[in-house]
Amino acid sequence: MFPGQGAQRIGMGEELFAAFPELIARADEILGYSLRELCLQGPMERLSLTSFTQPALFVVNALAWLRHVEQAGLPDYLLGHSVSEYVALFGAGVVDFDTGLRLVQKRGELMARAQGGAMAAVLGLDEAQVRAVLQGQGLEGVYAANINTPRQIVISGERAAVERAEALFTAAGASYFKVLPVSGAFHTPFMADARTEFEAFLGGIEFAAPQIPVISNVTARPHQPARIRERMAEQITAPVRWAESIRYLLALGLEPSNFEEIGARGVAVVKPMVKRTQLEAGPLDPEVLAAEAAAVDASAVEAPAAEVPAATTAAADMAAAEPTAPEEPTARQAARDATGVASRAGFSAEELGSDAFREQFGLRYAYVAGAMYRGIASVELVRRLAGAGLLSFFGAAGLRAPAVEEAILAIKAGVPDDAPWGVNFIAQHNAPQREAELTDLLLRHGVRNIEASAFMEVSPALVHYRAQGLRREGARVIADHRIIAKVSRPDVAAEFLAPAPERIVSRLRESGAIGAEQAQWLSEVPMADALTVESDSGGHTDQGMPFALIPAMLRLRDHWQRRYPRFGPIHVGAGGGIGSPEAAAAVLMLGADYLVTGSINQCTVEAGTSEAVKDLLAEMNVQDTDYAPSPEMFELGSTVQVLKKGLFFPARANKLVALYRQHGSVDEIEPRLRQQIQERYLKRSFEEVFEEIRANYPEADIERAERLPKHRMALLFRRYFSYSTQWALRGELAHKVDFQVHCGPALGSANQWLAGSGMEAWRDRHADALALRLLEETAELLGSRYARMSLGVAG
The missing domain is CATH 3.20.20.70 (Aldolase class I)
Known part of the structure; x- marks a missing residue:
């Protein structure tokens, strides 16, 4: 699966560009600007413009696909969300890289011209309920545009109507409504002019037969080779039937673990929708698929797409692609009945x-x-x-x-x-x-x-x-x-x-x-x-x-x-x-x-x-923290929680505070221990340290230190805390054992949770992707626990 618009991030593709220099050079030549610079430096305002977002996502996702094939081989199916359906077609050999990018560039330019429209995310209502609100509340010119999961739907249409819809959807029971930062009514009849111009552009393009089945956004079934050109023009005005695409594949026997999202490293946009779709609706009924196939068999001539209901159109494309026969429905129906409980108690991250x-x-x-x-x-x-x-x-x-x-x-x-x-x-x-x-x-x-x-x-x-x-x-x-x-x-x-x-x-x-x-x-x-x-x-x-x-x-x-x-x-x-x-x-x-x-x-x-600190943190467990004196307030007994695994800092910091409490000045400390502090802790003499203090502290502090030996000792010892922080931030390996790293046991727990996830290494952890993964899996866990409790099952 390839994520579409909304997955763009500053920094995306950084790990890919150096591996495919020829393709990046071709992309720059086609686009007329540096794709690498756009993705890595932004600004985000430019990267988020449709005419720039769509080509950038195509290139990054296409490179990620090539890397995936090198490492894992070919999958059984491909699908891409909206603009990234072109990445799926590239992956299946329907178009080459240059052709795919030119198509996406043209598509982005045409869609970017659309003004006066808006889109909004609606959560908590299914497609039938959304359509009922649209039809029953006089929201003419607003359509269901992206059916991402059975209960996560994006509406699209004239801006004033979309904004007016919030109160109506909230009253109807929607748990969330948010107008999205786009200027066009994408995937609706408002895009008819763009579709017409794009159809003309598609006329000069040759499409090869897919070497891997590609699921169409329009039909939620595998593309029929003879109709790819028609479907890709239609995609501009038709809704993205993502949830039904997932349900179709689930009905063929795939499990959520069989789905893999391919795109910028650390980004998870469409993968979480798979589990949500399973919980909210489950797979399509195998009997429906069988009826679609029968309908095709009974029809000698397929009507034009514009005159055929969506279900019949989907059936025609499905039958033409000859999909794998679904499993026996009895066991699957039982599983669907069980997940029905979860769907009633289901949650989304939002x-x-x-x-x-x-x-x-x-x-x-x-x-x-x-x-x-x-x-x-x-x-x-x-x-x-x-x-x-x-x-x-x-x-x-x-x-x-x-x-x-x-x-x-x-x-x-x-x-x-x-x-x-x-x-x-x-x-x-x-x-x-x-x-x-x-x-x-x-x-x-x-x-x-x-x-x-x-x-x-x-x-x-x-x-x-x-x-x-x-x-x-x-x-x-x-x-x-x-x-x-x-x-x-x-x-x-x-x-x-x-x-x-x-x-x-x-x-x-x-x-x-x-x-x-x-x-x-x-x-x-x-x-x-x-x-x-x-x-x-x-x-x-x-x-x-x-x-x-x-x-x-x-x-x-x-x-x-x-x-x-x-x-x-x-x-x-x-x-x-x-x-x-x-x-x-x-x-x-x-x-x-x-x-x-x-x-x-x-x-x-x-x-x-520093990378040195991150390397240490990526290896820690829940038991690998300790409490040490606070750098700013150790005289008052304040403490901080720090990493202890492989480090001397907690023990040395506590030792300094104990000495501070036991003595009135550094001169009272036993000479051998005093020398150890200077050589091993501070890496310099007390005199050298105090000269640094003199140069950086207010005059009143210096005067007090010269008058009060205990305050002088506090300032000297506090420099160790300052050094230990600086050494850690800079990653100075000569001082590694003295790194001061503030950290709680939550990171040890996260390391255990992320084991085997592809995010074990910190270089594969981006802060936003980590957050989204945590939220999605929390939502999944809550839904699962509620479902199990409803069924009277422990655990």
């Missing part, structure tokens, strides 16, 4: 979590990738997840303002204006001026989402950020500056569920930072839009248990929610320990509105740490 959370943050999925400090949650990671409809936060903690500003500008340049993303806002208990500096930066560049972490109480900088995004709309106060607060204690959660403290509001009002109107609005809204309940996570952690924390936080949220009847819902999400579908399913069952992952994203291509 349905997990809270619809309101997705809508408020502009997401396709209720999924957040939390920030990892010092840019480990990198620009590339944020841009990639934003492109997939997932929220993530740039890891600004530990970085100076110029580096954060550079990252913000890079993110904004690489994503559409309405793409979901944000910046981490970490508490600076000892340096409030840095919080104020970051707030000014966020306001200056219009950053609308922040993840507030490590706060024990709300700070003036947070209140200032919140106030500058407030506005009144009728009786409601709207917060355009959204705050997701990471909390692990109910008392801290209450700080964010309450309005801004009056003492801080008064101070900001007196200083002129906010006006009287903003001060009033602050009293009518909570400080946060969402709370991420942080359990046993990587980095700073209170080692909480989600099964105790989440119910308590939900009750607290419900109590405070009643104070803001006009504000809208306050969401509660779950973070920490989520590294498998089972863990994700568990917290969703507890009532989480959204999922937050952290450690698992550190072991992806996009993570901003």
Whole structure:
């Protein structure tokens, strides 16, 4: 299977271009621009334009097919979603590479001309229910365009009508409705002009007979060689019958595990639709296929396609291709009856979590990738997840303002204006001026989402950020500056569920930072839009248990929610320990509105740490973490969770803190141990380290260190934590045993889950593909568990 439009990503094809230089050169010559540069550098706005998306997907998917054939041989069937049906025809030998690309280039140009149309995804209703809404609610000029799964359908038509349809579909029971970022009413009669012009273009093309059966989007049956030209013109205006194509193949005896998606590495778009289709409807009834074949046998002459009902047209193409006979229906009917239970309790990835959370943050999925400090949650990671409809936060903690500003500008340049993303806002208990500096930066560049972490109480900088995004709309106060607060204690959660403290509001009002109107609005809204309940996570952690924390936080949220009847819902999400579908399913069952992952994203291509660290992380198990003193607050007893497998850092860090507590100065430490710290830990003398401190720390800190030997010792020991982080981020193998790698056991769980999946190696893990895989398998697991419980089956 080859994914179609929507699968495009910056970076797609990177692993393929060098392997097929001649084909890339031919593609560039045909297209008139560098395909490699477009795919790897974007910008995303250009890559997402239909006239560029379609050729790019054809080339990347075609190269992925050639690589697949080299490694795994030929399959029994091919099918491609919409534009990628041309990749399937290329794979089957119907067209060569150059011809296929020229066809797709022309198709993309014609479809890109379409204006005034729109498409929207509708989840939770089947095709008959969707058509009933369209016909019964006066939605003339809107059609079912892509039937991706039996209950995931894309409608298409005139823009105003599509937008008006949302309320009607929601009232009819749809669980999700989202207008998609396209300008044309694709796969509808509105594309008739494009079809007519494309038919003329097809007239000069020779199509060979398929060497492998290719399933047609139009008929959901194998192409009849004599009618390929006709069908490919018809495809522009006809709906994509993807779900029926899958059901047809299931009826021939294939299992979901027999289906393989071929395209950009790490992207899973159409593969998850197979299991969803099986759960939601199962295979086609073999009796239907038999009746189609009989209908063809009874008809001596096939009527023209435009005059024949879809079922008869499908039957003609199926019979002409002579498919394998289906299995005996009795056993399959029993299996279908069993999956019928699952279909009633089925879920899709888009349905997990809270619809309101997705809508408020502009997401396709209720999924957040939390920030990892010092840019480990990198620009590339944020841009990639934003492109997939997932929220993530740039890891600004530990970085100076110029580096954060550079990252913000890079993110904004690489994503559409309405793409979901944000910046981490970490508490600076000892340096409030840095919080104020970051707030000014966020306001200056219009950053609308922040993840507030490590706060024990709300700070003036947070209140200032919140106030500058407030506005009144009728009786409601709207917060355009959204705050997701990471909390692990109910008392801290209450700080964010309450309005801004009056003492801080008064101070900001007196200083002129906010006006009287903003001060009033602050009293009518909570400080946060969402709370991420942080359990046993990587980095700073209170080692909480989600099964105790989440119910308590939900009750607290419900109590405070009643104070803001006009504000809208306050969401509660779950973070920490989520590294498998089972863990994700568990917290969703507890009532989480959204999922937050952290450690698992550190072991992806996009993570901003070294390859050496990623190699270590890819080999870890759930027992391979430990607790070490916090770099910033070790004097207060604060700890972080870190990787311990193969590393000395946890033991050495704990040793330094023990020495700090036992001695008043470094001079009191036994000489042999003092020498060991300088030679093995710091790799330099205390005098050299203090000179570095003198050059980088405020004068007040230096004066205090010279006056207080214990403070001098704290600064010296803290440099070890700084070095260990730098060595890890840079991948300096000479210091490998001292790497400080913040990580929770969730990554060990993820490594076990991904074993044998094709994503074992971190180089095969892209942050968006990992997220989508986790969501899809969580949805599948929940559907399966519900089905088994409904049948009275354990497990």
